Amino acid sequence: MNKIGLIIAREYVARVKKKSFIIMTILGPILFAGMMALVFWSATREGDQKLIQVIDESGLFENKIENTETITYQFILADVEQTKQDLIESDAIFGLLHIPKINLDNPEGIKFYSLQSPGIAIEGGIEKRIRGIIEDEKLVNSGLDQTLIDNLRAHVDIQTINLSDSGDESESNSGVAFGVGYVSSFLLYMFIFIYGMQIMRGVTQEKTSRIIEVMIASVRPFQLMMGKIIGIAAVGLTQFVLWAVMTTALTSVTSSLILDQPSTTEQLAMQAGGELDAEQIEEQNKAFDLMSITDKIDIPTILGSFLIYFLGGYLLYGALLAAIGSAVDSEADSQQFMLPITLPLIFSMMMISIVIQEPHGSMAFWLSIIPFTSPVIMMMRLPFDVPAWELALSIALLVAGFCGTTWMAGRIYRIGIFMHGTKVNYKTLAKWFVMKI
Amino acid sequence: MDIIKIDGISKSYGDHLALNNIGFSIPQNSVFGLLGPNGAGKTTLIRIITQIIMPNSGQVLFRGSPMTAEDVRKIGYLPEERGLYKKMKVSEQLIFLARLKGMSRPDAVKSIKHWMEKLDIMTWHNKNVEDLSKGMQQKIQFIATVVHNPALIILDEPFSGFDPVNANLIKDEILELKEKGATIIFSTHRMESVEELCDQITLIHHSKILLHGAKKEIKNQYRNNTFIAEYIGQIPISDNGFEVLETVALEDEIVRSEIRISDDYSVNDLVNFITSKTRILSLNEKIPSINDIFISTVKPANHE
Numbered sequence: 191m192n193k194i195g196l197i198i199a200r201e202y203v204a205r206v207k208k209k210s211f212i213i214m215t216i217l218g219p220i221l222f223a224g225m226m227a228l229v230f231w232s233a234t235r236e237g238d239q240k241l242i243q244v245i246d247e248s249g250l251f252e253n254k255i256e257n258t259e260t261i262t263y264q265f266i267l268a269d270v271e272q273t274k275q276d277l278i279e280s281d282a283i284f285g286l287l288h289i290p291k292i293n294l295d296n297p298e299g300i301k302f303y304s305l306q307s308p309g310i311a312i313e314g315g316i317e318k319r320i321r322g323i324i325e326d327e328k329l330v331n332s333g334l335d336q337t338l339i340d341n342l343r344a345h346v347d348i349q350t351i352n353l354s355d356s357g358d359e360s361e362s363n364s365g366v367a368f369g370v371g372y373v374s375s376f377l378l379y380m381f382i383f384i385y386g387m388q389i390m391r392g393v394t395q396e397k398t399s400r401i402i403e404v405m406i407a408s409v410r411p412f413q414l415m416m417g418k419i420i421g422i423a424a425v426g427l428t429q430f431v432l433w434a435v436m437t438t439a440l441t442s443v444t445s446s447l448i449l450d451q452p453s454t455t456e457q458l459a460m461q462a463g464g465e466l467d468a469e470q471i472e473e474q475n476k477a478f479d480l481m482s483i484t485d486k487i488d489i490p491t492i493l494g495s496f497l498i499y500f501l502g503g504y505l506l507y508g509a510l511l512a513a514i515g516s517a518v519d520s521e522a523d524s525q526q527f528m529l530p531i532t533l534p535l536i537f538s539m540m541m542i543s544i545v546i547q548e549p550h551g552s553m554a555f556w557l558s559i560i561p562f563t564s565p566v567i568m569m570m571r572l573p574f575d576v577p578a579w580e581l582a583l584s585i586a587l588l589v590a591g592f593c594g595t596t597w598m599a600g601r602i603y604r605i606g607i608f609m610h611g612t613k614v615n616y617k618t619l620a621k622w623f624v625m626k627i
Numbered sequence: 628m629d630i631i632k633i634d635g636i637s638k639s640y641g642d643h644l645a646l647n648n649i650g651f652s653i654p655q656n657s658v659f660g661l662l663g664p665n666g667a668g669k670t671t672l673i674r675i676i677t678q679i680i681m682p683n684s685g686q687v688l689f690r691g692s693p694m695t696a697e698d699v700r701k702i703g704y705l706p707e708e709r710g711l712y713k714k715m716k717v718s719e720q721l722i723f724l725a726r727l728k729g730m731s732r733p734d735a736v737k738s739i740k741h742w743m744e745k746l747d748i749m750t751w752h753n754k755n756v757e758d759l760s761k762g763m764q765q766k767i768q769f770i771a772t773v774v775h776n777p778a779l780i781i782l783d784e785p786f787s788g789f790d791p792v793n794a795n796l797i798k799d800e801i802l803e804l805k806e807k808g809a810t811i812i813f814s815t816h817r818m819e820s821v822e823e824l825c826d827q828i829t830l831i832h833h834s835k836i837l838l839h840g841a842k843k844e845i846k847n848q849y850r851n852n853t854f855i856a857e858y859i860g861q862i863p864i865s866d867n868g869f870e871v872l873e874t875v876a877l878e879d880e881i882v883r884s885e886i887r888i889s890d891d892y893s894v895n896d897l898v899n900f901i902t903s904k905t906r907i908l909s910l911n912e913k914i915p916s917i918n919d920i921f922i923s924t925v926k927p928a929n930h931e
Contacts, residue, residue, distance in 0.1 A: 196726050204715065400710030404771060407677050407704035408727040610708075621641070626681070 193409045194417045201392070201421025206428060215429055219436045240284035240312075243277075245270055248291050250327055255319050261312065263287075274303055284308075287316060294328055367573035368546060374496055375569035379539050381500050382565065383532070385426040386507045390524060392418055393515030393603075402607050411604040415516075416596075419508050423501060430500070434493075488573075495572055498585055503565030505592035507535065513599035516606030517614045517622075534562035542570050549574040559584050561591030598623065628690070630655040630779055630810045631676065636685035638671055645671040647834040648685070653812065653827065658805055660825035660842070661814040662917075664925055667831045669814050670707065673781055676812075677704050700729050703777035707784045707814075709768050713757040717748075720756060721771055728775040735774065742770040746796065761788050769797060773804065780804060781812045786820060798824065818918035828917070830924060837924050842917070849915040849923075852888045854897060857881055860905025868892045869900055885913060 205211055244265045246252055255263045261284075266273070270288050277286050285304030292299060302308060302316065393415070396402045405414060514527045538557065545554040549571050558568040558576070564584045568576070605622035612618065629652040638646040645668045653659045663669050674680045676687055678699050689698040712720055718739065725735035743749045746766045756764060765788050773780060782801070786794045801811055801824060813825060821828065821842075828845060830838035838845060853872065859880050862871065868889035875883045882905075888897055894910075901907050915923075 193727055196723065200723050204712070399713060400706070400708040401712055402710075403706035403708050404704075404710065404724065404768065405727065406679050407699075407702065407706070408724070625641075626683075 194413050194420070197409065197414060197417025198421040198424065201418055202424050202428075205388075205422065205425045211425070211429070215432050216436075218429070219433050219440065223437075223440070241282060242285045242287055242316075243273060243283055244287045244289065245273060246289045248289050250292075250294075251289060251320070251323055254323050255316075258315065261315070277303060278305065285312075289320075294324060294331065297324055370492060370573045371546075371570040372542065374492060374572075375542060375566045376539075378496065378500055378503065378569050379535060379566050381426055381430065382503045382507055382535060385422050385504055386511045388422050388425075389419055389508045390511040390515035391521060392422070393512050393607075394518060394521055394524070397516060397607050397610075398519060406607070411607060412600045415509075415512050415600060415603045419505065419512060419596075422508070423504055426500065426504065427497070430497075492569075492572055495581070496569060499565040499569055499588070502561075502585065502588035502592055506561055506565075506588065506595050507531065509592060509596040509599035513602040513606065513619075516603040517609070517619060519610060523614070535566065538563035538566040541567065545570050550576075555580065559587060561588045564588055628655045629653060629688075630690060631812075632688040632691070633672070633676075634686050634688060636672070636675060636682045636687070638668075638675060638680070638682045644834050646675075646682070646831075649831070649834075649836060650685070651829050651836060651839050653810060655810055656805065656808055657826040658801070658811045658813055658824045660821045660828040660917075661812055661831070662818075662821065662828055662838075662921060663831035668834045669831060670783065672831070673704070673783060673812070673814065677702055677781065700775070701778040703728075703772040703775065703780045705768060705772040705780075705782045705785055707787070711756045711764060711767060713755065715756060716752070717754055717756060717759070717767055718743075718752040721767065721774065724771040725774045730775050738774050738776070739770065742774060745800075746770065762790060762793050765789055766793070766797075769800070773800075777809065779810050779812065781814070783814045784816070785813070786815070786817060794820075818916065818921055821917050830921065832925050838920070845920065846914060846917070849920050850912070852890070853913040854886050854888065854894065854910055855883060855913050856886060856897075856901055856910045857883045857908040858901055858905040859908065862901060862904050869897060881908065 240261050242261055242263050244251070244255065244263050245268060246265060252265055257263055270286075273286050277283050284306075285302055285308060288301045288303065290299045297320075300320065302313070396405075396414075396418075402414070409417075510531050514524050514531065517527070518524045541553070541557055541563070545551075545557065545567055548554055554567065554571055557563045558571050558580070565588065568581070568584050572581075601623045602619055605625055606614075609622075631653040633649055633651050633653075636646055636649045637644070649668075649672065661669050661672070671680070675682050676694075678694065678696070687694045689695075689701075715723070721739045721743075722732065722735050725739065726732065730738070740749075743752060746769070748763060748766055751759060751763065756767070759767070769785070772782070780801075785797060785801075789797060798820070801813075805811055811824075813821070815821060825842050827840065828838065828842050829836060857877070859882070861882075862884065868891055870887045870889070872885040872887055874885075877883055886897065888894070894912075898907070898910060901910070
C-alpha cells in the first residue's frame with residue numbers, strides 16, 4: 191500500500207472506531223428527524239382556527255370573502271373604535287379588517303388590526319382576495335356587455351384552470367422540492383462544517399503533539415495533508431451511507447405503521463422522511479404513500495449530486511481548514527481565521543430563503559455556480575429542475591475550486607506544520623505561501 | 628568511505644541565513660556528533676539531509692551520488708521534538724510508522740516484536756500511547772526510528788526525557804547498531820554523551836562550521852601542556868618555565884594546582900620541580916573535555 195493509502199487507512203480506522211462516531215451514527219437520524227418534526231410541527235401550528243371580523247363600509251365585499259380552512263371571516267356592522275377595543279379584550283378574535291368606503295380605481299385606507307403580527311401568509315391571503323373582488327367589480331363597472339364579460343371570464347377561467355392545474359401541481363411539487371432541497375442543503379452544510387472542522391482539529395493535534403515531526407521524515411507534507419483530508423471524507427461518506435440506510439429502514443417501518451394508524455400520520459411521517467412538508471402530508475393523510483411523492487423528485491440525481499457536492503464542498507473548505515490547522519499552535523488561535531473561511535458557507539445558508547423564492551433567478555444561478563456557495567445553493571435548487579449545463583458548469587468550477595484551494599493549502603501547510611510559537615497573521619500566511627522550501 | 632557528503636550547502640529563511648556554505652563528510656560506520664548552540668542550524672541541516680526541506684544551493688551525496696528518495700528510506704530519523712498519536716495502540720502505531728518507511732506488514736511486526744522485547748516493553752504493546760510514561764514513549768519513538776534497520780540513523784537529542792538507566796540502555800543500543808554497521812548522526816547539547824559515543828564531531832555556530840574532525844584529533848589540538856597536580860606544601864607561582872594557572876585548597880591541607888609547562892620542559896621536569904618542594908599526591912595531564920572545547924570555541928565566536 192502506498193503512503194497516502196496508509197495515512198487514509200489510519201485516519202479512517204481511528205475515527206470510525208471512536209465511540210462518538212458510533213453514537214452519532216445511531217443517534218443522528220433520530221435526532222435529526224426529531225428536529226425536523228419539531229420545525230414542521232411549529233410551522234403547522236399556525237393552522238389554528240382564526241376568526242377575523244370584517245367591517246365593510248363600502249358594501250362591496252359583504253360575504254364575498256370566502257373562508258379558508260383556518261380563517262373564518264365574520265362580517266359585522268359596528269363602530270370601528272369599539273370593535274378595536276373588543277379585539278384587545280377578547281381572545282377569540284384574531285383580527286379586525288376595516289374596509290372604509292373606497293374608490294375602486296384607487297382603493298386606499300383598508301386596514302387590518304390585530305394584537306399579533308398577522309404574518310405574511312394571512313396578510314397576503316387577504317390582499318389577494320380583496321384584489322380579486324375589486325377586479326371583478328371593476329369588470330362589471332366597466333360597462334362591458336354581460337355576455338362579453340362572461341366570455342372573457344370563461345376565457346380567464348380556462349386560463350385559471352390551466353394555471354391552477356399546473357400551478358396546483360407545481361405548488362404541491364414545490365412543497366416537496368422545497369423540503370428535499372432544504373433538507374439536503376442543510377445536511378450538506380452540516381457535513382461540510384463538521385468534517386471540515388475535524389480536518390482542522392486533526393492537523394493542529396498532529397502539529398502540537400509533534401507526531402508530525404516523526405512522520406515528515408517518511409512522507410511528504412502534501413501526502414500527509416491529502417491523506418488526512420481523504421481519510422476524513424471517507425468517514426463522512428460512511429456516516430452518510432449509514433444514515434441513508436437507517437433512514438430508509440425507519441421510513442419503511444413507519445410508513446407501514448402509518449397505513450395502520452392514520453391518526454398518527456403526521457408525526458410519524460415527519461420522523462420517517464424528514465423531507466415532507468406539512469401540506470403534503472395533509473393532502474396525503476388518508477393513504478400515505480411515500481412513493482407517490484418521491485416519484486416526482488429525481489432521487490438518483492439528488493443523491494448523486496449530494497455526494498458530488500459533499501465531496502467537492504468538503505474538499506474546497508477542508509483544504510483551507512487544513513491550512514489553518516497547520517498554521518496555528520492551538521485550536522483557540524484558529525478563531526480569527528475561521529470566520530472569513532466559514533463566512534461563505536454561512537452566507538449560502540442565509541441566501542437559501544432568497545433562492546427559494548426564485549430558484550431560477552440570476553441570484554440563484556450565480557450562487558450555485560460560484561464554488562464557495564455552490565454546494566449548498568445547488569442542492570437547494572436541484573429539486574426545481576436545474577438545466578444540465580448549469581449543473582455541469584457548477585461541478586466543473588467546484589472541481590477547479592478545490593484543486594485551487596488544495597494547492598494553496600498545501601503551500602501553507604508544508605511550512606506551517608514546522609512553525610511553533612510564531613505569531614501568525616495573514617501576512618505570515620502569504621509569506622509562507624510564496625516561500626521556497 | 629563516506630556515507631554522507633555535505634557539499635557546499637546554503638539555506639536561508641527570508642533574510643535569515645541558516646546555513647552558509649557548509650561542507651563536510653561523515654564516514655561510514657561512525658558515530659558522528661553534530662554540535663552547536665541553539666539556533667546554529669543543526670536542525671535545518673538534518674532536515675536537508677532527510678529531504679524535508681531543500682537547500683538554496685549545494686547538495687547532499689549519499690554513498691557518493693546525489694541523494695534520492697529511495698536513499699531517504701534508508702535513514703531513521705528521531706527528531707528533537709517528537710510525539711506519537713495519543714489515542715493509538717502502541718503496536719498499531721509502530722506498525723503504521725514502519726509501513727510508512729516502506730516495510731511490509733509481516734516484516735514490520737517481526738522487527739517491532741524484536742525491539743519491544745529488547746527494550747522490555749512487550750507488555751505494553753496493547754496500551755494506548757497516552758497511558759505510557761514519557762520514558763516509555765521515548766522508547767517507542769526510538770523503536771520507530773530504527774525499526775526498518777536503517778543504514779543511517781539521525782538522532783536529535785535522543786536522551787532528553789530519559790532517566791539514567793534508560794539513557795544507558797539507549798546508549799548501548801546505539802553502540803550495538805554501530806557494531807552492526809550503521810552510521811549514526813548524533814545531535815545534542817549533552818557533551819558527556821558526545822565524549823562517550825562520538826568518533827567524529829562537527830561544531831556549527833552562526834551557520835558556519837567552527838570545528839570538524841575526529842574527536843581524538845580535535846582534543847589533541849586543544850591540549851596545551853597543562854597538568855593538574857595535587858600535593859601537600861607550597862610551590863612558587865611561576866618559576867623556570869612552569870606557570871601555575873590556578874590553585875585551589877582542598878581538605879586536609881591538600882592543594883590542587885593547574886600548571887602549564889613551557890615547550891622546553893617535559894613532564895619529568897615538572898615532577899622534579901614539584902617533588903623538590905612538596906609531597907606530591909597525583910599528577911595528570913589536563914585533557915580538554917568536549918564541553919570545554921565547545922565553550923571556548925563558541926564564546927569568542929559570539930563576540931565577533
